[in-house]
Amino acid sequence: MKKLEVLVIGAGIGGLSAAIALSRKGHSVTAIERDPSWSVYGVGIIQQSNVIRAMDQLGMLDSFLDAACGFDAVEIFTPDGTKVARVPTPRLVEGRPANVGIGRRALQKVLGDSAKGLGTELRLGVTAETIEDDGAKVHVTFSDGSTGIYDAVIGADGVYSQTRAMVLPEAEKPEFTGQAVWRYNFPRAEGLDALQVYNGPTGVGLVPMSEEVMYMYVTTPEPDNPRYPTQGIAAAMRAKLANCSPQIRELGEQITDDDGVVYRPLEGMLIRGAWSKGRVGLLGDAVHATTPHLGQGAGMAIEDAIVLAEELERHDDVEAALLAYRERRFERCRYIVESSLAICHGQLGKGPPVDNHKATAEMFAVVAQPI
Secondary structure, eight states: OOOOEEHHHHHHHHHHHHHHHHHHTTEEEEEESSSTTTOOOSSSEEHHHHHHHHHHHTTOOOHHTTEEEEEEEEEEEEESSSSSEEEEESSSSSTSSSSEEEEHHHHHHHHHHHHHHHHOOOEESSOEEEEEOOOOOEEEETTTTTEEEEESHHHHHHOOOHHHHHOTTTTTTOOEEEEEEEEEEOOOOOTTTTEEOOOOEEEEEEEEEEEEEEEEEEEEETTTTOOOOSTTTHHHHHHHTTTOHHHHHHTTTTTTGGGOOEEEEEEEEEOOOOOEETEEEOHHHHHHOGGGOOOOOHHHHHHHHHHHHHHHHHHHSSSHHHHHHHHHHHHHHHHHHHHHHHHHHHHHTSSSOOOOOHHHHHHHHHHHHHO
């Protein structure tokens, strides 16, 4: 494949990973981001063994690990707080941790610095207003009145992807699951050396992010998809822990800062048909938005980016490369979306309960396979 001019729409985890992967293959990349302040909320994210390997493939493992906190196991607890399993997680890069917790702002900085250092042009506060593929090039008009001509356009603009709506208007839409997730940062508990997962109708996880900080995520049934005002949301989150284990309730007493609570309804989606049209392709949440129950949403987007860059290198035709990328990625992403949703539905009583210990071990075996 000759060197291409590529537009990446969306400068989140997937979009920045695509910019890095494509730039490393010698392509010229412009990335646009609708948010002029390029903000990201200040809680954390789990990145598992396949992401450690992916960061190594992207040539940025050291800077990534410097900003993160490694751990090599997942501990499973019953709703009353009894630990029932410690699941060791496989290391996929020798001498490096199997998993990390990392602050989302720290992750964005690592990815953004790498993308810009490789020559990516990052334009903030800009959207693509029209995308016209004439078969040879893609002509794009932007919200600031400028225009561009590209060999390929990649939509990495999330679950409500404007790119998807423009090029695949008949594709599946995100669906609310009936559950939401709450997140909050805490001082790291002494002895926390693993992701701790507490099962129950209210699911709770504790994730180390640094030597000093951990974050808690809480999944709760929210059948009517309510919106919680910022004022009083800390008290609302504390109340959600009323039926959890004593140690989680005690920790919950520290949830006092309304501005520190991040609340998000959980939506899922899998595009079962095409992931591209002509020279315009999609990746990450734009095609396979997963609930966080297996901690693999960002991981799938980062892997997408690597595979996309590989297929563009292998093919002389952009359209063929985008089709081959989807062929390689679909089954793995389908597994993550459906398995995560099964855990969600089990917690909500919409399906059979899922054994988290078994599901977690199986997931690690699946994502350990080559991408």
